[in-house]
Amino acid sequence: MAGLGLAGAALLAVGALxxxxxxxxxxxxxxxxxxxxDLMSRAKPVxxxxxxxxxxxxxxxxxxxxxxxxxxxxxVLKLPDNASYRAYADLQRPAAVWNVVAAPALSLTLKTWxxxxxxxxxxRGYFDRAAADALAAQLRGEGWDVSVYGVPAYSxxxxxNWIGGDPLLNxxxxxxxxxxxxxxxxxLAHQQLYVADDTMFNESFATAVERIGARLWLQQxxxxxxxxxxxxxxxxxxxxxxxxxxxxxxxxxxxxxxLPDADKRxxxxxxxxxxxxxxxxxxxxxxGGFAGYDAWFExxxxxxxxxxxxxxxxxxxxxxxxxQQGGDFERFYAAAAAIAALPKAERHAKLRANP
Numbered sequence: 001m002a003g004l005g006l007a008g009a010a011l012l013a014v015g016a017l018x019x020x021x022x023x024x025x026x027x028x029x030x031x032x033x034x035x036x037x038d039l040m041s042r043a044k045p046v047x048x049x050x051x052x053x054x055x056x057x058x059x060x061x062x063x064x065x066x067x068x069x070x071x072x073x074x075x076v077l078k079l080p081d082n083a084s085y086r087a088y089a090d091l092q093r094p095a096a097v098w099n100v101v102a103a104p105a106l107s108l109t110l111k112t113w114x115x116x117x118x119x120x121x122x123x124r125g126y127f128d129r130a131a132a133d134a135l136a137a138q139l140r141g142e143g144w145d146v147s148v149y150g151v152p153a154y155s156x157x158x159x160x161n162w163i164g165g166d167p168l169l170n171x172x173x174x175x176x177x178x179x180x181x182x183x184x185x186x187x188l189a190h191q192q193l194y195v196a197d198d199t200m201f202n203e204s205f206a207t208a209v210e211r212i213g214a215r216l217w218l219q220q221x222x223x224x225x226x227x228x229x230x231x232x233x234x235x236x237x238x239x240x241x242x243x244x245x246x247x248x249x250x251x252x253x254x255x256x257x258x259l260p261d262a263d264k265r266x267x268x269x270x271x272x273x274x275x276x277x278x279x280x281x282x283x284x285x286x287x288g289g290f291a292g293y294d295a296w297f298e299x300x301x302x303x304x305x306x307x308x309x310x311x312x313x314x315x316x317x318x319x320x321x322x323x324q325q326g327g328d329f330e331r332f333y334a335a336a337a338a339i340a341a342l343p344k345a346e347r348h349a350k351l352r353a354n355p
Contacts, residue, residue, distance in 0.1 A: 035127025042089035083165030095150025098132035103302035119196030178230030185213035208318030
């Protein structure tokens with residue numbers, strides 16, 4: 001699931017506004033603000049880490065690589081040239097935030113939470129794992145299917161650039177070269193274009209940018225080993241998508257069928273068992289036993305299936321739009337922004353209709 005990673009709780013500046021205006025859910029906004037300020041307080045410019053003698057050599061190597069990728073993001077991908085991802089922080093924990101997603105027992109439609117500026121999103125982000133687990137327990141008690149997962153990075157959509165920008169984090173700088181590149185490009189894409197109340201559009205756009213950007217980076221800078229490693233990662237991710245999307249369709253047909261709820265619950269359990277069995281076969285026959293997705297399939301439910309569409313539904317359409325613009329990033333961003341200005345249903349239809 002880490003590969004899917006949501007942009008996280010991009011509500012931090014909003015939280016600060018709400019603290020001043022007395023809007024509701026102050027506890028949630030306080031943890032958003034304090035969590036982000038703690039993260040920022042740990043950050044130092046990458047150049048400082050590189051210059052310090054006690055910075056471990058492996059970390060210096062990764063930060064130098066990330067610095068080169070950040071320059072590439074501006075020079076080649078035409079992504080925002082600002083303070084983000086030019087500093088590094090060690091959070092001393094395995095995730096930047098933990099997201100909670102929930103769906104009804106017999107539906108893949110995600111529960112949404114709504115906020116000023118960022119609009120409504122299908123997840124709730126916490127800097128503290130215990131707080132995320134507490135909300136998850138509450139929702140399960142109400143009958144929801146719930147998933148909690150760690151997110152290696154998130155975007156504040158540029159709101160933090162005046163105080164140093166979103167930093168590189170220990171939660172993702174140690175990944176493979178291709179994975180590091182795609183994550184940096186994904187998060188910067190959210191600063192390039194973001195539409196309130198449309199998680200699918202936002203995440204699909206960022207996913208398309210990360211895919212295109214990672215391919216270009218590895219073509220121009222990666223060695224044969226890095227390209228092969230990333231090829232394997234991409235192939236496993238594609239296999240995962242195809243398997244889970246096929247089953248998502250089956251679940252949606254089941255939940256829409258004119259059956260008693262009791263029968264739907266029995267069929268749901270049977271589908272989940274089949275999904276896990278097909279995954280086990282794929283893991284052995286196609287992945288050579290690679291077990292990186294085991295935890296996801298162990299806990300798969302409507303919530304974890306429901307969130308998948310947000311990242312992939314329109315990504316291919318955005319990649320086609322990029323090709324239609326002749327591989328020119330500035331033209332691509334302008335075309336995407338023009339589509340973003342349309343009403344939600346119309347913008348999705350416009351993307352899908354592009355020949």
